[in-house]
Amino acid sequence: MVRAAARWILALALGAIGVVHFVSTRGFRVVVPDWATRITRLDKDAIVIASGAAEVALAAGLLALPRERRRIGIATAAFFVAVLPGNVHQWRTHRSTPGLDTEARRFGRLFLQPVLVLWALWCTAEPAHRGPLRRRLRRRSR
Structure with a gap:
């Protein structure tokens, strides 16, 4: 229950900030390092829009795809690592x-x-009592 609440809070925060990326593109341009435009061949506005779209997609996935929850949690953690250079910049x-x-x-x-990063990984991890091995053992005992 605590993990589910943490996941909802994370998803709502990601979704909200993702939408803000669409509304206030100019406000987030300062976070994008110049080297990111050279590497991606996108302008700063496009990078801001893409990161906002990623945040909205991750938020939706956290809530709407329970079977993919772990993968989406890993993707969310990876996203947080990917945007760290912008925060440093x-x-x-x-x-x-x-x-x-x-x-x-x-x-x-x-x-x-x-x-x-840790929040994304923790709130999408399966509790130990419901792990894949435990499920396989329960199926065999039926």
Whole structure:
């Protein structure tokens, strides 16, 4: 029950921030490092839109695809790792975005990233009593 609540909170937060990426593209452009545009061959607006779309898709998957929950949790954790360079860039360049308008907040955001990775993995893990091995053993005993 706690994992389910944590998963819902994570999904709602991801979905909300993903939608904000569509509405306020300009506000998130400062987070995108210049090297990301060279590597992806996309402009900063496209990268912001793509990351917002990824967040919305991950949020939807967390809620709508219970059989794929573990995979989506891993994908969500990977997404949080992938956006870390943008957070570092924002901190190093002293650029503000909504809610991250001070040095302390930008620096603190860097430490939130590992927490988000662990949260995504934890809230999508199967409890030990319902793991795949346990299910196979229950099926055989029937």
